Amino acid sequence: xxxxxxxxxxxxxxKGKDVELRCDPISGHTALYWxxxxxxxxxxxxxxxxxxxxxxxxxLPSDRFSAERTGxxxxxxxxxxxxQEDSAVYLCASSAARGYEQYxxxxxxxxxx
Amino acid sequence: TQLLEQSPQFLxxxxxxxxxxxxxxxxxxxxxxxxxxxxxxxxxLLVTVVTGGEVKKLKRLTFQFGDARKDSSLHITAAQPGxxxxxxxxxxxxxxxxxxxxxxxxxRVLVKP
Numbered sequence: 298x299x300x301x302x303x304x305x306x307x308x309x310x311x312k313g314k315d316v317e318l319r320c321d322p323i324s325g326h327t328a329l330y331w332x333x334x335x336x337x338x339x340x341x342x343x344x345x346x347x348x349x350x351x352x353x354x355x356x357l358p359s360d361r362f363s364a365e366r367t368g369x370x371x372x373x374x375x376x377x378x379x380x381q382e383d384s385a386v387y388l389c390a391s392s393a394a395r396g397y398e399q400y401x402x403x404x405x406x407x408x409x410x
Numbered sequence: 411t412q413l414l415e416q417s418p419q420f421l422x423x424x425x426x427x428x429x430x431x432x433x434x435x436x437x438x439x440x441x442x443x444x445x446x447x448x449x450x451x452x453x454x455l456l457v458t459v460v461t462g463g464e465v466k467k468l469k470r471l472t473f474q475f476g477d478a479r480k481d482s483s484l485h486i487t488a489a490q491p492g493x494x495x496x497x498x499x500x501x502x503x504x505x506x507x508x509x510x511x512x513x514x515x516x517x518r519v520l521v522k523p
Contacts, residue, residue: 301452330511332513338516339416339513339514339515340500340511341513342510342511342512342513353510390452398443401452403451403452404450404452
């Protein structure tokens with residue numbers, strides 16, 4: 298079946314603009330995660346959705362970052378008033394309700410100029 | 411200081427040599443995973459270990475989870491150029507919400523032909 302997909306694959310934006318990044322998880326997966334990866338480093342957790350529960354937003358670096366998940370499926374990560382330090386690869390992952398394994402999408406490379 | 415420390419950060423070896431990557435923490439994890447990531451792609455899960463002292467083998471790759479579930483190692487025998495990539499360990503801490511993963515900083519492996 299189809300894996301996790303993300304769009305766009307690359308995004309270049311000017312400092313101060315808002316951006317939206319999209320994630321389509323694996324069908325049937327109830328858990329969805331967003332991570333940020335800077336220049337070949339490890340991943341930094343941002344936010345976690347599980348079913349209809351309130352999301353775990355503990356990893357969001359500032360109030361410029363927000364995310365929503367509509368209909369328990371597609372998720373959008375929004376970054377308002379982008380800054381150069383927001384430049385990174387943003388990765389989305391999904392997992393089955395009680396599974397340990399997370400399956401990652403290819404990521405969106407965000408460059409803020 | 412990262413919760414999960416990986417070492418070394420970079421490893422360059424010749425085809426046919428063996429290598430070991432370490433993942434250490436002062437915290438206990440309920441499970442630990444190893445991923446490999448290639449440029450422009452998301453991490454791909456290699457293995458999950460859940461029992462202290464557990465050893466898993468995947469062809470030429472051997473994964474070990476420490477007895478106290480605070481550390482893990484990945485050993486590659488007779489490395490091939492196709493083993494080149496960024497290796498990431500990631501753990502689920504005890505009582506972590508959902509299966510939120512904490513990632514190590516990664517080990518970049520280069521296997522030269």
